[in-house]
Amino acid sequence: MTTQVLPQVGNPELAARWRRATEEPAWVRYTLIGVALTFLALFLVLPLAVVLYGAFEQGMAVWWEAIKEPDALAAIRLSLMVVLIVVPINLVFGVAAAWAIAKFEFRGKPILISLIDMPFAISPVVVGLIFVILFGSQGWLGPWLAAHDLRIIFAVPGIVIVIAFGTLPFIARELIPLMQQQGKEEEEASLTLGASGWKTFWYVTLPNIKWGLIYGVILCNARALGEFGAVAVVSGRIRGETNTMPLHIEVLYNEYMFTAAFAVSSLLTGLALVTIAVKSFVEWLDERNAQT
Helix, strand or coil: CCCCCCCCCCCHHHHHHHHHHHCCCHHHHHHHHHHHHHHHHHHHHHHHHHHHHHHHCCCHHHHHHHHCCHHHHHHHHHHHHHHHHHHHHHHHHHHHHHHHHHHCCCCCHHHHHHHHHHHHHCCHHHHHHHHHHHHCCCCCCHHHHHHCCCCCCCCHHHHHHHHHHHCHHHHHHHHHHHHHHHCCHHHHHHHHCCCCHHHHHHHHHHHHHHHHHHHHHHHHHHHHHHCCHHHHHHCCCCCCCCCCHHHHHHHHHHCCCHHHHHHHHHHHHHHHHHHHHHHHHHHHHHHHHHHC
16 A cells, blocks of 8 residues: 655645545456466465475375485485575574674675675576586596595585575675664674673674574575475485485476475475564564564
């Protein structure tokens, strides 16, 4: 609903003219709403319904059998393990980078900002190829890694690296504008009163950015769970070892095991819906906190 200020006049006809001039016609509003609802139905609701129908079409028992199959359980464990590694790494990096960019002036600051944005500009498949060139058996560091019995490509470390790279901007990009908007006054006052840098961070900076930080963590988590392109390049797609949930879904679908593919997809979809619910709840808490 559009908020408007009517002219302070006693003439009702003039007020009605003002209202008509500043409001869209009813047919425009209803057309835009209809287009939005149609788009959501075709590209969001319908795919979700197809996934859930395909997952539970043959009953809950068949769905559970597909979920507890050893390769599916291995994919689920790997995806959750990677998330538990990647999100804390990007949490530390995002807070440090945002704090440095928003609170300090230093040489190379524009370069750091550009590097943070780089994963947004590079295709995930290209990211995977970059790390294959670096760490593959025929890559730049491949002979050294082989000599020290270290394996990155076609193993879990490679998956962690590419997902960490792909999710690197999310927390930092949520915090940078928030911390820039808040300014430096509170931190400077804390330091002036004798607080150390760490105390200033824990008791001044962190409470001010907690909602943005939580929101960035949620986005990072969602992207880490759903990453496909880069992981497909570096994982080797070894069933039961290096297949994450998206890769396992592709394997099942290519093998015409549609019910199993939809079952695992429904689990990934459920995690996405939980992430969206948590995100909406955090936004609601943030709005309520801003109003109080």
